[in-house]
Amino acid sequence: MKTTISVIKADVGSLVGHHIVPAPLLEIAEGSLSRAVDEGLISSFKVFHAGDDLELLMVHDRGERSREIHALAWKTFQEATEKAKELKLYGAGQDMLKNAFSGNIRGMGPGVAEMEIEERESDPIIVFAADKTSPGAFNYPLFRIFADPMNTAGLVIDSAMLDGFKFEVLDSKLNKRVVLQCPEEMYKLIGLIGTVSRYSISRIWRATDDQLCTVTSTTKLSLLAGKYIGKDDPVAVVRAQHGLPAVGEILAPFLHTYFVEGWMRGSHWGPLMPVSLRDSKCTAFDGPPRMVALGFQICNGRIASDKNNIPMVADLFDDPAFDLARQEAVKMATVFRRMGEFQPARLSEESMEYTMLPEILKTLKDRFKPT
Ligand SMILES: [Mg+2]
DSSP: OEEEEEEEEEOOOBBTTTTBOOHHHHHHHHHHHHHHHHTTSOSEEEEEEETTEEEEEEEESSOTTOHHHHHHHHHHHHHHHHHHHHTTOBTTTTTOOOSSOOSOOTTSSSEEEEEEEEOOSSEEEEEEEEESBOGGGGHHHHHHHHHOTTTOTHHHHOGGGTTOEEEEEEETTTTEEEEEEETTTHHHHHHHHTOTTTEEEEEEEETTTTEEEEEEOOOOHHHHHSSOOSOOOOEEEEEOSSSSOOHHHHHGGGGSOOEEEESGGGOEEEEOEEOOGGGOOOOBTTBSOEEEEEEEEEETTEEOBOTTSOBOOEETTOSGGGHHHHHHHHHHHHHHHHTTTSTTSBOOTGGGTTSSHHHHHHTTGGGOOOO
């Protein structure tokens, strides 16, 4: 039996600047996906938000890139956009780059991470969703989880993982992809994914049997729209246990903060802060960039649910074990903010290409004289 986990997200408007998705928008999404359950389109769902991004986690049996599922998400975001416009929320419809749905939501603005799986005896899944950052933000933790034996004990002591993992890396500039296998090609992999602005890990398979175990959203909004329209706030779906990294190994890289692109105006390096859903809201300098992690079990084609049919979802960063990372993030945030617009606090010139900065600098063009 095959089951598909689809996470489709968009920023369609938020309460007070780029802070949070307010209740009326979440209610619209809840209503829309509840109706889809009644109609038998999806089996279960969870609506949540990562800062100002509305996240639709849907479980169904229609496979990846299903026209019906993508249309459902598009319609839901459209309804939420209408509400956001009515309430004059900030950035209403921001990620809705196209007017009419064309069969596949990919390339239309919203971010998509989908994984079709053959259900195992027990199938623990973690969904990561970040705000104020970009797809490259997953490169570092995914490398640690699936390639670094200093993070993942299973790479050394679980025979199912001894052959390592295959990583699909996307080159967002040339729109090409390459698959590299670890440990054999580890140094080449790091060579690529260390450049987080250009390369991002899009899929990971277990090398022994090509079992798919991770997918991420890799949309580059700026490349779609040709200008800066907000960061691409990514999501990832990661499978755990039974010959894959354990849940604890998947969470271990977040014991410390690390730096990601994004933050204010998508133009700065900022420390990533793992947070609970309660703290999934960006404030200081529109940040620091934050990530939530939700865990659940797939059970007979649905999210395992309680007796009232409510999907049971664990808020994995709601834990004092991540306090140190949060404190580090606050500390590093203050260090970088003291630097204002001076590099390395601000992104490289190339990464600023889609902001208004090049336009502003153009006004000086005629004032430059030969030296
Ligand atoms: Mg966002």
